[in-house]
Amino acid sequence: MAVDGCREESILIVDDEEMNRAILANIFCPEYDIIEAGDGLTGLAVIESRRESLSAVILDVVMPKMDGIEVLRQLRQRDLMQKLPVFLITADLGSDTMREAYELGVMDVIFKPVVPYIVRRRVHSVVELFRARRLLGAEVERQRGELLCQTQKLAEMSMGMVEALSTAIEFRSDESGEHVRRIHDITCYLLRNTSLGEGLSEAEIRLIGVAAITHDVGKISIPDAILHKKGRLTPEEYDLMKTHTVMGAKLLSKIPQMRENAAYRYAYDIALHHHERWDGGGYPDGLKGDETAIWTQVVSLADVYDALVSKRCYKDAYSTRAAADMILGGQCGVFNPRLLEGFRQVEPVLARFYATGEGMDEHG
Secondary structure: OOOOOOOOOOOEEEEEOOHHHHHHHHHHHHOOEEEEEOHHHHHHHHHHOOOOOOEEEEEEEEOOOOOOOOHHHHHHHOOOOOOEEEEEEOOOOHHHHHHHHHHHHHHEEOOOOHHHHHHHHHHHHHHHHHHHHHHHHHHHHHHHHHHHHHHHHHHHHHHHHHHHHHHHHHHHHHOOOOHHHHHHHHHHHHHOOOOOOOOHHHHHHHHHHHHHHOOOOHHHHOOOOHHHOOOOOOHHHHHHHHHHHHHHHHHHOOHHHHHHHHHHHHHHHHHHHOOOOOOOOOOOOOOOOOHHHHHHHHHHHHHHHHHHHEEOOOOOOOOOOHHHHEEEEEOEEOOHHHHHHHHHHHHHHHHHHHHHHHOOOOOO
16 A cells, blocks of 8 residues: 655555555554555655655565666665664575675565564564664764863853953053953954955964964963063063063963864964064073964064053053054064064054944944
């Protein structure tokens, strides 16, 4: 008997003999919807269209248009034999047919004439096994999704803690808590809207933006008397202040969650080298030229620009125009000429950003 609307639990019977289909349908109809096909070609089409709703396929060997063995070959090529239990039913006791059927992945070979209770038990047992495997797979996938979600939340929490630490350090340094956010925004804007970001994907730029937030975490090791000093630092005090780069990189390396974060390699490099200069006159390693990564050079310029236009305990704020002239004129150390050209291109946008107090568009 053919059934048009099948439930989730359905069995496809493929046999060219109507009587054989009727016998098998009678065995399974109390528990399954029955779908019938009179030849292998039609059966293959049914499997393709209803693979998700089929619980099993019972397949005859000798049929017109396409025999059962060829159907098995087609199913094997389409990677369906592992997803759907197929039973071969035959009157041929020859070993060659059985051998090829099992090699192709058939679950069992049932010989004619069929014994109803044996066939029902063998088919139903395998169907239950496949059902349990599907449920297990779905549960594993669900748990995998939950684990990924929890991992993402932990990563976000870890980065949130680092961002909070960075902001707290800025407050401790008598700087606005918005300083780290502005460094993030300026860095991302420069990388997205100038040639400085060539070769970097959007995902990488996002990671660099996150890493930029941590550039001054090492200041936690600097005494308040130096951080809050309103006059010029002595050589000894300046030497101590410079250690915040090394201490920042060391601090980040000691946070396990940070080391496992994709932003870590950028954050470590930025914390350690954001005071290097193009001519080798920076610290702590005296790197020259492109020995300093381009993203760290960008953060360095963004840090200098924001420091100039912001009021600090030891100085008043410069105008954005004056700050730009100082940077481009070399009064703030030597920067990469390509970096300066990129800064020159976007400086009007940065000036509007500071004038309005509005955040820059995340995607430039």
